[in-house]
Amino acid sequence: MRALRKARADTSSGAALRVSRREMLAGGIGAGALIALPDLSLAGRAAGRSASSASPAGSRHVLLYGTPQAEPFPGGSVAAARSPASRARSSPAATSLPAARPVATQLASAPVASADQASVALVTVDAAGSAAKVTLTVVDAATAVVSKQGSLTITGIADGTSILPTPVFAPGTAIIAVVLAITEPVGHRLARKVDLATGRAVPMQAATWRSRHALAYFDQASETFAGPFHLGNAPALALTTAAANSSDLFVWTTREPQPARTRPQPPPLPWVSVFPLGSGRARASVPSPAPWPASEPVVTLGTGHAARLVNGRAVQVSSAKTGEVTHTVIEPLNVTRAKPSAVTMQARPDGTVFLTKPGIGRAVVADPSREFRVTAQVDYPVPSSPGGAPASKAVLSPAGDTLYVLGGAKTGGISAYDMATGKLAGSYSHGRQYFGLYQLASGTLLTLSPGNPRLEFFSPGLSLLGTAATNLHVSAVF
Numbered sequence: 001m002r003a004l005r006k007a008r009a010d011t012s013s014g015a016a017l018r019v020s021r022r023e024m025l026a027g028g029i030g031a032g033a034l035i036a037l038p039d040l041s042l043a044g045r046a047a048g049r050s051a052s053s054a055s056p057a058g059s060r061h062v063l064l065y066g067t068p069q070a071e072p073f074p075g076g077s078v079a080a081a082r083s084p085a086s087r088a089r090s091s092p093a094a095t096s097l098p099a100a101r102p103v104a105t106q107l108a109s110a111p112v113a114s115a116d117q118a119s120v121a122l123v124t125v126d127a128a129g130s131a132a133k134v135t136l137t138v139v140d141a142a143t144a145v146v147s148k149q150g151s152l153t154i155t156g157i158a159d160g161t162s163i164l165p166t167p168v169f170a171p172g173t174a175i176i177a178v179v180l181a182i183t184e185p186v187g188h189r190l191a192r193k194v195d196l197a198t199g200r201a202v203p204m205q206a207a208t209w210r211s212r213h214a215l216a217y218f219d220q221a222s223e224t225f226a227g228p229f230h231l232g233n234a235p236a237l238a239l240t241t242a243a244a245n246s247s248d249l250f251v252w253t254t255r256e257p258q259p260a261r262t263r264p265q266p267p268p269l270p271w272v273s274v275f276p277l278g279s280g281r282a283r284a285s286v287p288s289p290a291p292w293p294a295s296e297p298v299v300t301l302g303t304g305h306a307a308r309l310v311n312g313r314a315v316q317v318s319s320a321k322t323g324e325v326t327h328t329v330i331e332p333l334n335v336t337r338a339k340p341s342a343v344t345m346q347a348r349p350d351g352t353v354f355l356t357k358p359g360i361g362r363a364v365v366a367d368p369s370r371e372f373r374v375t376a377q378v379d380y381p382v383p384s385s386p387g388g389a390p391a392s393k394a395v396l397s398p399a400g401d402t403l404y405v406l407g408g409a410k411t412g413g414i415s416a417y418d419m420a421t422g423k424l425a426g427s428y429s430h431g432r433q434y435f436g437l438y439q440l441a442s443g444t445l446l447t448l449s450p451g452n453p454r455l456e457f458f459s460p461g462l463s464l465l466g467t468a469a470t471n472l473h474v475s476a477v478f
Contacts (some may be wrong), residue, residue: 036144227279241293284323340387381408389475
């Protein structure tokens with residue numbers, strides 16, 4: 001088993017500035033970690049992940065991503081502990097599970113799962129002077145073992161450059177595309193800033209930051225990279241959105257707004273570019289209506305086109321051939337409320353998409369082949385934490401017949417609804433509020449809480465199976 005290499009921790013003032021900027025661009029995820037603990041596999045349920053794993057039944061893992069409570073970060077490692085036998089219980093005192101173990105730390109961006117949830121890709125960046133080493137690692141989601149790894153070096157960059165990578169699995173292929181946002185300091189100067197404690201102006205080093213993008217392609221079969229292909233699109237905003245089908249990579253970017261010399265100028269439009277896999281030259285590049293890209297939900301449809309959920313109420317579909325964008329409002333989601341909401345969109349095996357908007361207490365299934373006509377809808381009480389990480393507040397069962405959601409703000413717990421009728425089918429609560437909900441490959445439900453034990457496992461029938469503690473502030477589960 002290959003050891004996962006960790007980015008070098010440089011404590012110089014320049015590096016501190018570099019990490020701070022990367023964390024700002026990535027929403028704080030630059031200091032994240034990935035850890036593993038056993039998944040409570042339910043006896044008799046078929047595994048939903050790839051059959052490529054040789055792990056025995058009951059030894060699957062769940063990977064947690066987030067920010068540790070304490071420094072320093074533990075060394076990167078891979079856990080392969082087996083799951084204890086599951087015992088369905090209805091008491092809050094169900095068996096406590098072993099503590100989660102670290103898999104990787106100091107990641108340069110959030111991990112990304114493959115479409116079949118069998119693999120998770122994570123990236124570290126090791127900067128040294130005018131070069132940066134980008135390492136992509138593929139972890140088998142069932143065993144928490146590193147299966148593939150490769151590196152590429154970006155040269156000729158300014159000292160202090162921040163690189164924010166976005167890995168993208170191309171389904172049906174061995175390719176993982178990596179979109180690299182390269183942000184370099186330019187125009188160094190001496191500025192004066194007022195010290196709030198003393199009221200005096202003190203000199204400090206300042207710089208203007210300019211971002212551009214590059215593409216790279218990792219072949220899992222040969223464990224080699226092609227690229228990087230520099231797009232030369234500076235100045236651009238660093239944040240991007242990306243998706244891929246079996247032959248194309250979609251990338252949404254935005255030009256950086258420039259100061260107006262006379263009258264105010266309208267904000268720049270995002271652009272969506274379609275690249276043939278393995279290429280740095282776009283086949284098509286067209287304007288895409290607002291908003292600017294910022295990790296909004298995006299999926300690849302069965303047609304090969306890419307669908308982006310914008311403003312929590314509309315789907316923009318970009319053609320794989322021309323990039324042409326069509327805009328469709330999902331009327332049941334076209335409700336504006338002041339409370340923030342972590343909207344999600346997931347492609348389903350039958351070609352439909354599942355969308356949730358917990359801020360209004362609604363989940364729908366829509367059919368892209370019929371202009372996103374809503375085929376099922378469930379309304380539920382708004383949970384106490386409809387926004388923020390983790391984004392998953394409601395999940396649809398693999399069969400599509402049951403919706404699991406966080407309980408309402410008054411009751412907490414979790415609830416189950418029949419998708420055909422929209423009626424409540426069951427609930428569980430012992431007064432605890434959760435802020436995240438996932439369904440694992442085994443069918444087990446996992447809830448996340450603000451305080452320990454942060455993790456609670458439930459059967460599909462909402463019986464409590466077990467609990468686990470972790471010092472990680474979890475922002476995603478794989």
